[in-house]
Amino acid sequence: EAGVAQSPRYKIIEKRQSVAFWCNPISGHATLYWYQQILGQGPKLLIQFQNNGVVDDSQLPKDRFSAERLKGVDSTLKIQPAKLEDSAVYLCASSGLELEQFFGPGTRLTVL
Amino acid sequence: AQTVTQSQPEMSVQEAETVTLSCTYDTSESNYYLFWYKQPPSRQMILVIRQEAYKQQNATENRFSVNFQKAAKSFSLKISDSQLGDTAMYFCAFMAGNTPLVFGKGTRLSVIA
Numbered sequence: 001e002a003g004v005a006q007s008p009r010y011k012i013i014e015k016r017q018s019v020a021f022w023c024n025p026i027s028g029h030a031t032l033y034w035y036q037q038i039l040g041q042g043p044k045l046l047i048q049f050q051n052n053g054v055v056d057d058s059q060l061p062k063d064r065f066s067a068e069r070l071k072g073v074d075s076t077l078k079i080q081p082a083k084l085e086d087s088a089v090y091l092c093a094s095s096g097l098e099l100e101q102f103f104g105p106g107t108r109l110t111v112l
Numbered sequence: 113a114q115t116v117t118q119s120q121p122e123m124s125v126q127e128a129e130t131v132t133l134s135c136t137y138d139t140s141e142s143n144y145y146l147f148w149y150k151q152p153p154s155r156q157m158i159l160v161i162r163q164e165a166y167k168q169q170n171a172t173e174n175r176f177s178v179n180f181q182k183a184a185k186s187f188s189l190k191i192s193d194s195q196l197g198d199t200a201m202y203f204c205a206f207m208a209g210n211t212p213l214v215f216g217k218g219t220r221l222s223v224i225a
Contacts, residue, residue, distance in 0.1 A: 003156075033212070042116075042203050042215030043157070056212055089155060099145060101213065103157035 002026065004104035006092050012110045018080035021107045025073070025094030031055075033101060034067055034077050035091040043091055049075060082111045114139045116206050118216035125194045126224050132179075133189045133219045135204030144208035146180065146187045151201040151218075160202070163187065194223045 005024040013019050025032050030051050035043035046065065048055040052072040060067070064083070069075040079086055089108050093101040115138045125131035137146070148160040163171045163180050171178050175195075179188045191198055204216040 040217070042205075042217050043213075044215070045212040048212060055210070091157065093157075099207070100159050100162070105154070105156045108155075 004092055004094055004102055006090075006104035006107055008107055009105060010108050010110075012112065013082055015084055015111050016081040018078065019082055019109065020079075021077045021090050021092075021109075023075045023077070023092030023104060025075070025092070026096070026102055029094035029096045029102075030072070031095045032069055032075050033093040033095075034075070035093065037089040037091055037106070039088070046077070046090075079109075082109075084111050087111045114141070114206050114208065114211070114214045116204050116214050116216035118204055118219050120219045121217070122220045122222070124222040124224055125191075127194055127196060129194055130190060130192045131194055131221065133191075133202050133204075133221065135187045135189070135216060137185050137187065137204070137206050139185070139206065139208060141208040144206060146178075147205040147207070147213070148176070148178070148187075148189045149203045149205060149215075150198075151203065152197075152199070157203070161189065191221075196223050196225060199223045 032049045034046045037043040046060045047057040047067045049069045052069045067077045089106040091106045092104045095101045117136045144165045146163045149157050150160045151157045161173045161176050175192045177190045201218045203218045205213045207213050
């Protein structure tokens with residue numbers, strides 16, 4: 001089966017610019033997660049969707065970050081405006097009935 | 113809040129030898145799950161092994177096994193017969209109920225030929 005797809009793989013932007021990441025989960029997986037992984041640290045959950053509803057966005061900086069999953073499949077994560085400290089790898093993961101989360105390859109964001 | 117601690121930022125092991133990665137966690141939950149994830153240099157995170165807290169038997173997956181000590185809140189990963197392809201970051205993670213995965217900071221493992 002196809003894995004979790006993410007694009008772009010790499011993105012370099014100037015601070016105060018906006019950026020968007022896209023994720024396509026494994027077919028049939030109802031739950032989708034966005035994580036932020038800063039260099040040298042473990043992933044930190046930003047937002048969790050169950051189908052197209054938000055389950056947990058308590059750690060999402062809502063003044064600049066937004067995410068949506070309109071049709072309960074693909075998802076986009078947006079940052080506007082970006083700050084230097086947003087430089088990180090953004091990981092998307094999905095899960096079905098089992099607990100295991102399957103991760104995508106990530107998007108490496110560099111904010112200059 | 114749950115926390116996961118990995119006290120070894122970096123480790124190295126000779127090929128074919130055995131290495132153990134440490135993980136401790138803190139929780140007041142009685143029913144939870146523990147995971148070890150591997151993140152090779154290509155950065156795709158994959159699940160290595162998982163343990164349900166209610167199971168007393170330690171999980172095993174081929175060359176990977178865990179030593180789960182519930183009372184001590186310890187969850188170490190043993191890699192036997194280490195291979196060059198085991199070189200990666202290893203993350204210990206915790207989940208209880210519907211709470212999100214909480215990851216440790218990771219251990220960078222290098223397998224040396």
